[in-house]
Amino acid sequence: MRLSDIVHMAGDYVVLGIGAVVAAALILGLGYGLVYRKAMKGTRTFSKVQLLFAALFLIYLVVLAGATFLGRAGIGYGGLSGQGLFRSYLDAWQHFSTVEWRNLILNICLFIPMGILLPLVFPGMRRFFKVYLTGFLVTVFIELFQKISGRGVMEADDILNNTVGTMIGYGLVMLVLLGIASAGKKNNQQKPMKTIRNGICLQLPLIFTAAAFLLIFTIYNQKELGNLAYRQILPVNMEGVxxxxxxxxxxxxQNTWIYRTKTGSRQDADQMAESFFTALNTEIDETRTDPYDESVLYWSADGKYSFWVHYAGMTWEFTDFDLLETESATELSGEEAAQLLGSYSVNLPAGAALEADGTDSYRIKARPSADGSSTFGGEFRCELTKDGKVKSINNHLITYTPYRSCGIxxxxxxxxxxxxxxxxxxxxxxxxxxxxxxxxxxxxxxxxxxxxxxxxxxxxxxxxxxxxxxxxxxxxxxxxxx
Structure with missing residues (x-):
């Protein structure tokens, strides 16, 4: 899920939470005024600050429910369980994907409000073990519910991340409360040092978490090469296999070669899409451009074409939606198909030859050589019409430039x-x-x-x-x- 989608979903549940606050205020207000104050002659009152914190806590609970299971209806995970503690961190390290690291950090941040609001709404819960335990039990309940209902995957890392988030939130709010309490007791000379010590201790979860992520990203940035998704840190269980x-x-x-590949940016993708649409006598519809974390989807101004660019390797896909139902051409030679693509400003790598693959498409499938020369590899597939037009192109050919030799x-x-x-x-x-x-x-x-x-x-x-x-x-x- 993209960050913009997450923000949009959170906004929807904030609105729902505000509605829940209004409904709760009406119901509890009537009960407080008619039953507690008049019928029971109660005298207890609530400050505006207490009511504000309670309202924020209710909104947060609605957002939390939406993020963890309400927004996952129909996904059908079937009560799956994760693969053990730190498995998601190992996966994130292997792929070193922005999306995976972002999700881990968001999982921690999701429970920071829990640690902040619990001591504010319930003054009796200002002991750290009460807040820590509550955060732990809430996330265990959520994970068990996800497993039983099939609306998510039960993962030990989620329990860890959410509990750490609760601890961080508690440390932040108690630092403020301790500061306020200390400022109100100026005559006690020993209080400031004790407050400082307590404040530092409460920040240890935040300090350790920040240090851990900083260490991970520092080690990665110091590495010459990136991480391979295929390189397993821990082996799978081969017992009985x-x-x-x-x-x-x-x-x-022996020795072989490592190659560089091009990793583009949003600006590179914009230029590629603009050039492609210009060749088709149209332009980009900026209002429909849909950016993702590792790619971006463009639409033409007339709505006929889509052009999807992936930053890794600058591969791309093109679709002409007006031609999807037309009959495909299969009688063209590879040279004729290449000439037709040239009219769309699509130039194939030198030495690449299109061939009909028997499924209404023409394709190139190539393995890069490992002799230290510039080469290309991957797959190119296109579908053409009998009247000389292009229905779709999937260009997953990647150009490889030699970087250095290596032992294998x-x-x-x-x-x-x-x-x-x-x-x-x-x-x-x-x-x-x-x-x-x-x-x-x-x-x-x-x-x-x-x-x-x-x-x-x-x-x-x-x-x-x-x-x-x-x-x-x-x-x-x-x-x-x-």
Missing amino acids: TVESKITFSDQT VSEQQAYEKLQQGYFNDPGEVLRITVLGVDMELAMDSKGYAQPVYRFEVRMDGSGEQEIVIPALERQTGEDAIE
């Missing part, structure tokens, strides 16, 4: 990593049969293409699948090309 091979593996290590592990060493379980969890499986192995390039989180071994396997006798094992021996080296 038989791994066998139909082929023999080389035990020779042997096929045998990679196979041993597979046997040990250092690959993406395949789920429940009893037998893995290796049918073949090849070397390819895989893009890391910093836009470098690293060598990997791609094992062709069959799991429990089912259809052919792939297991990818990183091949890089080290992340430092010479021969960098400037």
Whole structure:
């Protein structure tokens, strides 16, 4: 979910929360005035500040319910559970995706208001263990409800993050309350130092959390290369799993190349979309441009075309919605199809040849070479009409520029990593049969293409699948090309 979508959803639930406050005020106000004050002759009153904090707390609870399960109706997770403590952090480290880190931080921030408002609404809950325990129990209830109802995934990391958020919020509000209390007792000379010590202790959750994230991002920024999604820090459980091979593996290590790939920006995407639409005698409809975290979707001013650009590798997709129902052309040669694409200002890489794939499309599928020369790889697919127009294009071809040479592990060493379980969890499986192995390039989180071994396997006798094992021996080296 995009940040703008999260903000929009939160705004909707804030409005709903305000409605709940108004309804509660009417009901409780009538009960207080007619029953408590008149019938029961009660004398207790509430200050405006108390009522304000109570209203804010009710609004927060509505937003919390919306974020954790009300807004997830119909998703149907089926009562799934996560994979253990810190699993989401390991996944975020492997992909080093802005979205994953943002979600972890938002999970912490979601419960900061809980820690702030509990001591303000309920003065009897100003002891840290009461607030910490309440935050923990609330998030456990939410996770259990998600598991039972199927409206989310029960994860230990959510419980951890939410509890930490409660602790941070409590520390912040108590720092303010301690400061106010200390200012009101000027005659006690020992109070200021005690207040400072208590205030610092209450900020330890915030300090440790900020330090942990700072350390993670500092280590990542100091790394030469990015992280590979295929590089597993912890192995999957291989107990009871038989791994066998139909082929023999080389035990020779060798050198190959790491490549750079282009990672674009929003400005680069804007220029690409503007150029493409100009070739079609139209322009971008700025009111419909839809930015995502790692891509952006454009629409033409006449509403006929969409153009979706992905920053990683600057790959893109184009669709002409007026032509989707027209009959596709399959009788053109690859050269004729390439000429037709040229009229749309789409130029194919040198050496790339379009071929009909038997499914009303023409495509290029290429593996990048690993000889240290500039190369390209990926897939290009287009669908054309018989009257010489383009229905759609999926351009996932990526240009690779040599960066530096590197040492890689042997096929045998990679196979041993597979046997040990250092690959993406395949789920429940009893037998893995290796049918073949090849070397390819895989893009890391910093836009470098690293060598990997791609094992062709069959799991429990089912259809052919792939297991990818990183091949890089080290992340430092010479021969960098400037």
